[in-house]
Amino acid sequence: MTTLAATPVSAVLISRLLRGILPLLIVVIVVFFAVAAPGFLTLGNLSSLLLNNFVLLAIVAIGMTWAVAAGGIDLSVGTAVDFASLAFVVLLNGGHGLPVAISGALLAGALVGGFNAGLIAGLGITPFLATLGTLFIGTSIQQLLSEGGQPIYIAQNLLPGLSAMSWLGVPLPLWLVLGVATVYGVILARGRLGREILAVGTQVQLARYSGLSIRQISLKVFIASALACAVAGIVLSSTVNAYVPMSGNAFLINAIGAVFMGTTLSRNGRANIPGTLLGVLFINVIANGLLLIGWNFYWQQVATGALILLVLAFSFGSRRLQAQQ
Amino acid sequence: MPSSEILVQPLARRLGLLLLRRGSLLALLLILAVFAVSAPNFLSPGNIANVFAQSAILGILAFGLTCVVIGGGSNVVSGGLDLSLAANLGLCAAVYSSLNNAGLNAAQAIGLTLLCGLAVGALNGFTVVVLRLPPLLATLASMNLIAGLELVLTQNSVLPTDSALLDILATGEWLRVPVLAWVLLGVALLLGLLIQHSPYGLRLYAVGEYPQAARAAGLGVGRYVFSSYLIAGLCAAVAAFCSAAFFSGSTTGSGDMLLSVVAIAFLGVVFSRRLVANIPGTLLATLLLGFLINGFQLLNIASFWVNGVQGVLILLVVAMSSALRKEEGGQ
Numbered sequence: 001m002t003t004l005a006a007t008p009v010s011a012v013l014i015s016r017l018l019r020g021i022l023p024l025l026i027v028v029i030v031v032f033f034a035v036a037a038p039g040f041l042t043l044g045n046l047s048s049l050l051l052n053n054f055v056l057l058a059i060v061a062i063g064m065t066w067a068v069a070a071g072g073i074d075l076s077v078g079t080a081v082d083f084a085s086l087a088f089v090v091l092l093n094g095g096h097g098l099p100v101a102i103s104g105a106l107l108a109g110a111l112v113g114g115f116n117a118g119l120i121a122g123l124g125i126t127p128f129l130a131t132l133g134t135l136f137i138g139t140s141i142q143q144l145l146s147e148g149g150q151p152i153y154i155a156q157n158l159l160p161g162l163s164a165m166s167w168l169g170v171p172l173p174l175w176l177v178l179g180v181a182t183v184y185g186v187i188l189a190r191g192r193l194g195r196e197i198l199a200v201g202t203q204v205q206l207a208r209y210s211g212l213s214i215r216q217i218s219l220k221v222f223i224a225s226a227l228a229c230a231v232a233g234i235v236l237s238s239t240v241n242a243y244v245p246m247s248g249n250a251f252l253i254n255a256i257g258a259v260f261m262g263t264t265l266s267r268n269g270r271a272n273i274p275g276t277l278l279g280v281l282f283i284n285v286i287a288n289g290l291l292l293i294g295w296n297f298y299w300q301q302v303a304t305g306a307l308i309l310l311v312l313a314f315s316f317g318s319r320r321l322q323a324q325q
Numbered sequence: 326m327p328s329s330e331i332l333v334q335p336l337a338r339r340l341g342l343l344l345l346r347r348g349s350l351l352a353l354l355l356i357l358a359v360f361a362v363s364a365p366n367f368l369s370p371g372n373i374a375n376v377f378a379q380s381a382i383l384g385i386l387a388f389g390l391t392c393v394v395i396g397g398g399s400n401v402v403s404g405g406l407d408l409s410l411a412a413n414l415g416l417c418a419a420v421y422s423s424l425n426n427a428g429l430n431a432a433q434a435i436g437l438t439l440l441c442g443l444a445v446g447a448l449n450g451f452t453v454v455v456l457r458l459p460p461l462l463a464t465l466a467s468m469n470l471i472a473g474l475e476l477v478l479t480q481n482s483v484l485p486t487d488s489a490l491l492d493i494l495a496t497g498e499w500l501r502v503p504v505l506a507w508v509l510l511g512v513a514l515l516l517g518l519l520i521q522h523s524p525y526g527l528r529l530y531a532v533g534e535y536p537q538a539a540r541a542a543g544l545g546v547g548r549y550v551f552s553s554y555l556i557a558g559l560c561a562a563v564a565a566f567c568s569a570a571f572f573s574g575s576t577t578g579s580g581d582m583l584l585s586v587v588a589i590a591f592l593g594v595v596f597s598r599r600l601v602a603n604i605p606g607t608l609l610a611t612l613l614l615g616f617l618i619n620g621f622q623l624l625n626i627a628s629f630w631v632n633g634v635q636g637v638l639i640l641l642v643v644a645m646s647s648a649l650r651k652e653e654g655g656q
Contacts, residue, residue: 132588
């Protein structure tokens, strides 16, 4: 305790400040773009930012958060998104109706997650390599099914404009994000499973010795991660009215980036849902704002990379500061 | 004595262990045999030389990753990893093409391209060693940055270019073997000597697997890790020349190679007795994949299968090696 008392106030302040770097940066860039890009703060732009960019990445990243919290990573998020999207579109086109299509999509996602879980929990393969293998196999299966990547379009009038619906003035996809975030967030932060996940993620030996079944926990984690991706797959195919093979992979890198940027929010550097959502927002706001002030897509990518590096450098610096105290 | 322990082991178990350990090599030979029987041209010297040449780009990138994995440790999340390799290749190829098109002389263009690869390696080394970011994240971010720079430079289009160097790489032959194949073997030999047979290599392994012990023994851990990223950067630049020769300029979408590179480097692990990343193993894994793709082409099997077979191979091999580790740990 003496070390605590001896900690200089300034060091505590600095580490607190660094922990708040992500929300702070978001506020700064929002203010910057509000001034620099006249169209940024309009309702039309903000709602398009949320609906077209935020929703899908957020749902995928929420699933990824669980995988990272459990000390793993899920490289096959794209596969789960695509398989769900494929099942959804095929079942809809087959005339089976929306409820069957949605359940089928969730089942397809869960199958991918179950495959991962089998590899990780059953065969003892590390999540990184297991999900890498799944990703490769998933890509092949999609290429074979779609003759190299031909999209399958949803027949007209089959889908009742899912993404255009709204409730209490808020579009349906946003409700979905809210729902998924609440379920995954509450379980991770407050639930028994969440505590077990974090235990496995931070101290796997300790978790094993205290009688937790690592296998069961990774089983749940990777199925849950894939289920979130399946939800994203449903939203994706109902937005673009099609299944586009191998399109889910686009979310992978940004989802990982968002989750790890989100860990800066936590005192112990743990993956958490609010942090992940802020990370997704950060990535989306930068891309949108830079587009509005006339930077092309290419420079956006450079700037995004540099800013992510900056956030990570700050946050890991702050954790080192804390560790030294 | 460990030797007496091995002697008292039941024969069946020893055979099982041997099979597991040599299984990957057996799998390679089996695949070769199947193709040799079913595809008539497969074992012709010309075809084999072709496979070597076509494997050059992926192989050299995978060598770079192998060095990083050795220096950083084999834990994929906290250990050594360089996700920016493929993007670095893209940037280097774009830099070389535009410098060459801008009329710089050969030495300048080549030198600056190598410098570009090194600079990216230095950036990764800086973020990993000095800023102490986990390599997975540091190189993920730098991958974004570098891929963006490549896009800025090329405007997402192909930059065709032509030079004496590229001509030699693309069409040159020595002893009836394409130059690209020689480049692959040359880089493998150089790095093999450096990593497997020099004090530097030994220390790099020590730094990667036992950083505490290495530090206690007075090794500058950070410097070794940093140097492994520099090697990776150089590999990316060399691979960029091969890629530019192959495609007559820079191409878009080089980032797609990343996952194959990662898969090869980790596949290479099973070709070593102690299951650590190593240069000869990576070379074998590269060729295994090259022969697979080539055999599929010769047999007219759709290329769509390649990814899947690659995925199954990774899983099979990794599951086998983790079973092997458990077996040996249990002894």
